[in-house]
Amino acid sequence: MSPKFRRALSALGILLLLAVVQVTIIPLIGIRDVLPSVLLIGVVFVSLREGQLTAMLTAFPAGLLADSYLSGVVGISSLGLTITAFATGFFHDEEKASVLIRSPRVIAIMFLGASVYHLIYLFAYFRSMDLDILALIGMHVLGAAAYTTLLSTIPILLLARRAHRLKV
Amino acid sequence: MQTLFAFIRAFREYLTLTVLAGISLLLIANSDSTSVQVLRSFSLVSLASLQSSSNWFASLFSSRQDAEALRDVNVTLMEEVMQLRRLRQENLELRRKIGFRDRSQYPLVPAEIVGKSLGIGQNLITLDVGSQDSVTVNMPVINEDGLVGKIIATTGTYSIAMLGVHRDFRATAKVKRARVDGIIAWEEGETLMLHNVSKTADVMPGDTIVTSEYSNIFPPEIMIGVIQSIGPGEGGQFSRIVVIPRVKYASLERVFVVRFRTDAERAAIEDQVFPETEDPR
Numbered sequence A: 001m002s003p004k005f006r007r008a009l010s011a012l013g014i015l016l017l018l019a020v021v022q023v024t025i026i027p028l029i030g031i032r033d034v035l036p037s038v039l040l041i042g043v044v045f046v047s048l049r050e051g052q053l054t055a056m057l058t059a060f061p062a063g064l065l066a067d068s069y070l071s072g073v074v075g076i077s078s079l080g081l082t083i084t085a086f087a088t089g090f091f092h093d094e095e096k097a098s099v100l101i102r103s104p105r106v107i108a109i110m111f112l113g114a115s116v117y118h119l120i121y122l123f124a125y126f127r128s129m130d131l132d133i134l135a136l137i138g139m140h141v142l143g144a145a146a147y148t149t150l151l152s153t154i155p156i157l158l159l160a161r162r163a164h165r166l167k168v
Numbered sequence B: 001m002q003t004l005f006a007f008i009r010a011f012r013e014y015l016t017l018t019v020l021a022g023i024s025l026l027l028i029a030n031s032d033s034t035s036v037q038v039l040r041s042f043s044l045v046s047l048a049s050l051q052s053s054s055n056w057f058a059s060l061f062s063s064r065q066d067a068e069a070l071r072d073v074n075v076t077l078m079e080e081v082m083q084l085r086r087l088r089q090e091n092l093e094l095r096r097k098i099g100f101r102d103r104s105q106y107p108l109v110p111a112e113i114v115g116k117s118l119g120i121g122q123n124l125i126t127l128d129v130g131s132q133d134s135v136t137v138n139m140p141v142i143n144e145d146g147l148v149g150k151i152i153a154t155t156g157t158y159s160i161a162m163l164g165v166h167r168d169f170r171a172t173a174k175v176k177r178a179r180v181d182g183i184i185a186w187e188e189g190e191t192l193m194l195h196n197v198s199k200t201a202d203v204m205p206g207d208t209i210v211t212s213e214y215s216n217i218f219p220p221e222i223m224i225g226v227i228q229s230i231g232p233g234e235g236g237q238f239s240r241i242v243v244i245p246r247v248k249y250a251s252l253e254r255v256f257v258v259r260f261r262t263d264a265e266r267a268a269i270e271d272q273v274f275p276e277t278e279d280p281r
Helices: A003-024 A038-050 A052-069 A076-091 A105-125 A133-167 B002-010 B012-029 B034-103 B264-273
Strands: B108-117 B124-127 B140-143 B146-154 B159-163 B170-175 B180-188 B191-195 B208-211 B223-232 B239-245 B254-258
Touching (some): A003 A038, A003 A052, A038 A052, A038 A105, A038 A133, A076 A105, A076 B012, A105 A133, B002 B012, B124 B146, B170 B223
Parallel strands (some): B146 B223
Antiparallel strands (some): B124 B159, B140 B146, B170 B180, B170 B208, B180 B191, B191 B239, B208 B223
């Protein structure tokens, strides 16, 4: 088993675990029905570290698991996460991956990925409903994206601190 | 063939994205199909126990807060209910009084009872109306139930009324059905006695007693009470007629003073001819 395949398998395991956390624990920390997505954070990290292909192949089943438990329509999260993995994977750099995931740029990439994901999720979910899309985008896209980004700063700061200690 | 593999290798990310997005869209389109439902039920069964554990954990913090919040709401609502009940009672009472005032043929002065001097046969009440409200001595006091008493003293803003259950209270009265006259006076407790009614008079328990038109103080046909019992009087000539007053003296709160003025000329001649037999003033 190649190291890359092994890393892909561990990424899949982590994302499936995050999917379980997403459906069981995360609803407890929602603010006015706005939920952050730890699964998305995991996908962005995987895409930055392992690249688009691995990220998409691991994000899809994790999204499917979350969908099958949570949403009314199966396939929405898997679609959103796959596209997000693809989009954020453009920032992947094989040689600088470990540096990138510890830099503040990750926050901007996270916000971009979260916006893409929630936008796809929202449009896919409410495509047939007569709703105020702008209000929904404000709350469920930008709000959820901001919350997810905020939550993502915790592992980023932890990683940055760890890197700082290693340098010292 | 090599070109195809090279193409796939070069665009593998795009191809993967297309395939996975296509599968996702296919799943979205067939979200209600049997196979998707099987997948969903498998996930639900697998994750339900985890979900219930997390819910239990969350309930440890939320249920106590919920209970406290509900307790606060409960106390507030109880206070509101009590307030509403009191207001409802007051509203009903005032409505009844307003209706009575509209029906009354005499000008009435509404009065609040601000003081009570209650004793055996010494029942007096202080009203918050006086001579400034055109209230004078001997004006009748009534409420929606009937005769309450009469004014015996006034100041500018207050007056004192003698209740029907005062030992000195007298009023000419009659049995409404048989038109038999008598004099009503306090007997004991909260009962009255109808005096000077012949044993042969057509009266029976249950008959209504009202004020007589012969009174120089009280207007006629004001309700006094109902005959409770009839028995032989002390002298053998008159009956002993016990009357239960309609007015509940113990729970009086608001009354009306009737601007029914004594005819001075009539009073003067009656005092001159039979000073002992009319209502004491």
